[in-house]
Amino acid sequence: MIIDCHGHYTTAPKGLQDFRDAQIAGVNDPSQRPTGDPKVSDDEIRQSIEGAQMKLQRERGLDLTIFSPRASAMAHHIGDEAISRQWTRVCNDMIARVVALYPDNFIGVCQLPQSPGAPPANSVAELERCVTELGFVGCNLNPDPSGGHWDSPPLTDRAWYPIYEKMVELDVPAMVHVSSSCNPNFHATGAHYINADTTAFMQFITSDLFKDFPTLRMIIPHGGGAVPYHWGRYRGLAQDMKRPPLSELVMENVFFDTCVYHQAGIDLLLKVIPNKNILFGSEMVGAVRGVDPESGFNYDDTKRYIEAANITPAERKAIYEGNALTVFPRLKTRLQARGLLG
Amino acid sequence: MIIDCHGHYTTAPKGLQDFRDAQIAGVNDPSQRPTGDPKVSDDEIRQSIEGAQMKLQRERGLDLTIFSPRASAMAHHIGDEAISRQWTRVCNDMIARVVALYPDNFIGVCQLPQSPGAPPANSVAELERCVTELGFVGCNLNPDPSGGHWDSPPLTDRAWYPIYEKMVELDVPAMVHVSSSCNPNFHATGAHYINADTTAFMQFITSDLFKDFPTLRMIIPHGGGAVPYHWGRYRGLAQDMKRPPLSELVMENVFFDTCVYHQAGIDLLLKVIPNKNILFGSEMVGAVRGVDPESGFNYDDTKRYIEAANITPAERKAIYEGNALTVFPRLKTRLQARGLLG
Numbered sequence: 001m002i003i004d005c006h007g008h009y010t011t012a013p014k015g016l017q018d019f020r021d022a023q024i025a026g027v028n029d030p031s032q033r034p035t036g037d038p039k040v041s042d043d044e045i046r047q048s049i050e051g052a053q054m055k056l057q058r059e060r061g062l063d064l065t066i067f068s069p070r071a072s073a074m075a076h077h078i079g080d081e082a083i084s085r086q087w088t089r090v091c092n093d094m095i096a097r098v099v100a101l102y103p104d105n106f107i108g109v110c111q112l113p114q115s116p117g118a119p120p121a122n123s124v125a126e127l128e129r130c131v132t133e134l135g136f137v138g139c140n141l142n143p144d145p146s147g148g149h150w151d152s153p154p155l156t157d158r159a160w161y162p163i164y165e166k167m168v169e170l171d172v173p174a175m176v177h178v179s180s181s182c183n184p185n186f187h188a189t190g191a192h193y194i195n196a197d198t199t200a201f202m203q204f205i206t207s208d209l210f211k212d213f214p215t216l217r218m219i220i221p222h223g224g225g226a227v228p229y230h231w232g233r234y235r236g237l238a239q240d241m242k243r244p245p246l247s248e249l250v251m252e253n254v255f256f257d258t259c260v261y262h263q264a265g266i267d268l269l270l271k272v273i274p275n276k277n278i279l280f281g282s283e284m285v286g287a288v289r290g291v292d293p294e295s296g297f298n299y300d301d302t303k304r305y306i307e308a309a310n311i312t313p314a315e316r317k318a319i320y321e322g323n324a325l326t327v328f329p330r331l332k333t334r335l336q337a338r339g340l341l342g
Numbered sequence: 343m344i345i346d347c348h349g350h351y352t353t354a355p356k357g358l359q360d361f362r363d364a365q366i367a368g369v370n371d372p373s374q375r376p377t378g379d380p381k382v383s384d385d386e387i388r389q390s391i392e393g394a395q396m397k398l399q400r401e402r403g404l405d406l407t408i409f410s411p412r413a414s415a416m417a418h419h420i421g422d423e424a425i426s427r428q429w430t431r432v433c434n435d436m437i438a439r440v441v442a443l444y445p446d447n448f449i450g451v452c453q454l455p456q457s458p459g460a461p462p463a464n465s466v467a468e469l470e471r472c473v474t475e476l477g478f479v480g481c482n483l484n485p486d487p488s489g490g491h492w493d494s495p496p497l498t499d500r501a502w503y504p505i506y507e508k509m510v511e512l513d514v515p516a517m518v519h520v521s522s523s524c525n526p527n528f529h530a531t532g533a534h535y536i537n538a539d540t541t542a543f544m545q546f547i548t549s550d551l552f553k554d555f556p557t558l559r560m561i562i563p564h565g566g567g568a569v570p571y572h573w574g575r576y577r578g579l580a581q582d583m584k585r586p587p588l589s590e591l592v593m594e595n596v597f598f599d600t601c602v603y604h605q606a607g608i609d610l611l612l613k614v615i616p617n618k619n620i621l622f623g624s625e626m627v628g629a630v631r632g633v634d635p636e637s638g639f640n641y642d643d644t645k646r647y648i649e650a651a652n653i654t655p656a657e658r659k660a661i662y663e664g665n666a667l668t669v670f671p672r673l674k675t676r677l678q679a680r681g682l683l684g
Contacts, residue, residue, distance in 0.1 A: 143527070150490070150527045185485070185492045190544035190579050194568045195537035202532035222575075226536045226568030232604030233564075236630035236641035237532050262574025268610045288578035299578035 001340070002303065003324040003331075004057075006175065006221055006257045006281030007065035007106075009095060011052040015040035016094060020073070023087060027079040038090055045097055052285050054105060060303050062282075064335075066328065067095055068109035068140050072188055074179040077147035081115035081122065088113040088126055096134040104340075107331055108136035109175065112163070114145040116152065121162035131170045137330040139167070141174040141218075143200050148183025148192055155200055156207030164213050173217035173255075173327050176200040189287035197225025201254065205238050205246070210253040217253055217327050219279060223260035223269050231272045247274070255327055257281030258302045258319065261288055263295075266305035275315045279323050280306065343682070344645065345666040345673075346399075348517065348563055348599045348623030349407035349448075351437060353394040357382035358436060362415070365429060369421045380432055387439055394627050396447060402645050404624075408670065409437055410451035410482050414530055416521035419489035423457035423464065430455040430468055438476040446682075449673055450478035451517065454505070456487040458494065463504035473512045479672040481509070483516040483560075485542050490525025490534055497542055498549030506555050515559035515597075515669050518542040531629035539567025543596065547580050547588070552595040559595055559669050561621060565602035565611050573614040589616070597669055599623030600644045600661065603630055605637075608647035617657045621665050622648065 019038035026033030053065060069091035076084050092110045099106045110130035112123035130136040141163065143155050153159050155176070167174060178196040179188075186192040197220045210216060220227070227234060235246055243249050256273055259281045260266050269278065281302065288299040297304055306319060325332040325341075335341045361380035368375030395407060411433035418426050434452045441448045452472035454465035472478040483505065485497050495501050497518070509516060520538040521530075528534040539562045552558060562569070569576060577588055585591055598615055601623045602608050611620065623644065630641040639646055648661060667674040667683075677683045 148492070150492070150525055152527075154527050183492055185494075185496050185541055185545070187544040187548060187579075190547065190576065191537075191541045194540050194572060194575075195533075198536050198540075198568065199527055199533040202529040203527070205532065206529060223571065226540065226571060229565065229568060229571035229607050229610060230536060230602060232602070232607060232634065232641050233536075233630055234532065236603055236632050236634065237529075239632045240630060260572060260574070261578055262614070264610050264613050265571050265574060268571060268606050271606050272604070288575055288582060290578050290581045292574065292578065299574050 001064065002062045002320045003280060004062050004065040004282050004284070005219065005279040005324050006259055006283050007053060007067045008070045008283070008286060009067060009098065010070045010285050011048045012070065012094060013040045013044035013048050015044065016090070019090060020087065023083055024078060027083065037093070040094065042097070042101060045101060049098060049102065054102070056284055057105060060301055062303065064104070065106050066109055066137065066324070066331070067098060067106040069095055069111045071140065071177050072180040074111045074140070074142060075147065076114045076142055076145035076179060077116055077182055081113065081118040084115040085113040085126070092126070092130050092134065092136070095136075099135070107334065108134060109138040109140060110134075110136050111140050112142070114142050116146045120160045124162050124166045127163065127166055128170070131172055131330070135334070136172075137328045137334070138172045139174050140177040142178055143176055143196055144178050147179060148181035148186045154203045156203050156209045161212070164216050168213055168215055171329050173219055175219040175221055177221055193222055193287070194225045197222050198227060201225065201227045201234070201250070204250045204254060205234065205243060206241070210250060214252075217255065219255045219257060219327065221257045221259055221281065221283070223258060223265065224256035224273070228256065228269045228272050251277055255279050255323065258306060259283040259300070260305075261299040261302070262292070263305050263308060266302070267309055270309050270311055275311070275318055276323060278319050279327060280320045343406065344404045344662045345622060346404050346407040346624050346626070347561065347621040347666050348601055348625050349395060349409045350412045350625070350628060351409060351440060352412045352627050353390045354412065354436060355382045355386035355390050357386065358432070361432060362429065365425055366420060369425065379435070382436070384439070384443060387443060391440060391444065396444065398626055399447060402643055404645065406446070407448050408451055408480065408666070408673070409440060409448040411437055411453045413482065413519050414522040416453045416482070416484060417489065418456045418484055418487035418521060419458055419524055423455065423460045426457040427455035427468070434468070434472050434476065434478070437478070441477070449676065450476060451480040451482060452476070452478050453482050454484070456484050458488045462502045466504050466508045469505065469508055470512065473514055473672070477676070479670045479676070480514045481516050482519040484520055485518055485538055486520050489521060490523035490528045496545045498545050498551045503554070506558050510555055510557055513671050515561055517561040517563055519563055535564055535629070536567045539564050540569060543567065543569045543576070543592070546592045546596060547576065547585060548583070552592060556594075559597065561597045561599060561669065563599045563601055563623065563625070565600060565607065566598035566615070570598065570611045570614050593619055597621050597665065600648060601625040601642070602647075603641040603644070604634070605647050605650060608644065609651055612651050612653055617653070617660055618665060620661050621669060622662050
């Protein structure tokens with residue numbers, strides 16, 4: 001079974017964006033604020049999915065996508081906490097509808113109602129709702145709800161602990177994932193995303209977060225940002241700081257996906273990062289949509305790179321399936337209940 | 343000849359730090375502000391260099407280091423522009439003294455008197471002084487003088503153009519290099535440095551900077567941040583944005599150093615980035631000072647990785663010497679005048 005741990009609903013029907021547009025207009029003009037649910041029919045959802053994510057799953061031979069709202073649209077920095085909460089609920093409900101329509105192809109992961117300056121504790125209720133009521137198996141956690149100003153405390157600050165306590169209680173992981181950037185210095189998918197990945201890893205190295213939460217699991221997407229490429233730097237920095245080796249310090253808790261869009265990058269990832277810490281992901285339909293003229297295939301068709309990599313069949317299976325089931329135990333339970341695991 | 347394009351004076355004598363401490367105390371208490379020059383003797387400089395950078399040059403078989411003030415100590419965010427200007431002048435003069443004492447081993451690169459909110463144009467005079475009076479061959483350009491708040495315009499904004507005009511006129515390159523971070527989210531050498539590298543590259547991709555300045559040359563240190571590891575992403579993003587191929591768009595103007603502290607990272611760099619765009623660098627004595635237990639050698643002994651890499655002797659020579667001479671033409675002229683080039 002091939003599980004893609006990193007897919008966003010980037011193709012959602014227009015009704016969702018209409019809702020968001022009204023919300024944004026309502027930031028300054030409360031009379032425009034939308035109420036109720038976005039006007040999106042099941043047929044529109046089917047259409048938005050079947051021509052995109054489902055088609056690509058079929059073409060590429062993927063079985064299941066761990067699916068969350070469009071990351072760049074979370075935009076926690078727009079409006080206040082009430083607006084973020086309403087938008088988050090609407091987006092998560094939309095994911096639940098996709099999963100209800102295609103339970104064999106998708107499983108849900110939620111965004112959180114974060115907002116600049118709002119205590120992370122205020123996101124706990126939505127996390128609980130998504131997991132216990134909607135059947136989601138994880139969450140996306142934004143380390144910078146400001147959208148590129150980085151004025152929240154680091155992920156290792158105790159302000160975040162209420163979320164971690166709930167994650168541990170529910171046994172769900174988080175993918176550390178920023179949203180769009182409103183800082184002109186940072187291109188979203190080309191800089192802000194990758195920087196956030198690198199930043200989070202370094203925060204983990206300098207803290208005792210995983211001593212406090214030994215079973216907490218964090219996925220750092222986009223192949224771990226710059227981390228595998230600079231693996232020697234991170235090993236060396238930890239050593240200079242008299243921290244334990246990375247294997248002990250963070251690698252029981254931190255996982256990288258395979259959203260790296262060329263063979264040489266994937267080869268490096270598979271070479272330096274322990275096999276147990278790598279989860280298959282493609283981020284499709286996502287950041288890069290074109291066809292690589294050097295290969296003739298889509299940049300984000302990451303399965304091709306894993307297939308071509310010099311690893312054993314057992315290692316490949318762990319990346320495709322086993323590691324995701326370990327990191328997302330609620331997914332494992334679900335698949336077992338449906339008789340979909342061997 | 344082996345030229346290390348990335349060395350900082352991280353071992354400067356105590357007198358320099360005393361001067362800085364007085365400056366910092368003087369931010370709030372003008373009576374404490376230092377005047378004149380730091381109290382540092384030539385003997386102290388000799389001692390600080392001979393036991394560190396010179397020793398390592400000798401041990402590792404390096405010939406010449408392109409040498410600049412300690413990057414993390416630039417701290418453009420401390421105090422106002424006048425403080426930055428005084429500190430910058432003092433630090434650059436200290437580099438000039440090192441070069442005067444060891445003209446065969448070091449050549450100078452300056453920091454600039456940047457300050458949050460100050461126009462980049464105000465740095466032009468110091469750049470000119472360092473090149474024309476002190477004989478320096480390049481500068482370090484901080485894309486985020488705020489120290490981790492990223493509230494300046496991107497490097498591609500016209501506000502920066504006066505610096506680029508002077509760089510072109512003087513025919514000197516810049517290394518894009520941030521300083522320390524006063525944002526608790528960003529560890530300096532583990533996150534802020536690498537993020538800045540990645541950020542700058544993406545800024546270049548989205549702009550026409552190198553159309554406006556076809557001969558401008560920028561070195562992105564630390565192996566280009568996350569860029570080579572995500573080379574497919576950057577090629578794909580440029581393509582999605584209907585920009586020219588990276589080779590045309592940026593790779594006549596952008597260069598990466600080899601400050602990547604493990605073999606697999608260097609191998610990736612050499613594989614995906616054109617040979618002409620890679621300059622040998624080690625950042626010693628710098629970010630990571632320990633010995634890698636996996637190799638038995640210092641993490642930052644990057645020459646070992648280049649030696650072990652699967653490249654031709656001509657490619658190796660270009661990385662060690664030829665590319666640096668192209669990027670730093672004033673260095674080439676200097677070495678030729680001294681009869682040090684073949």
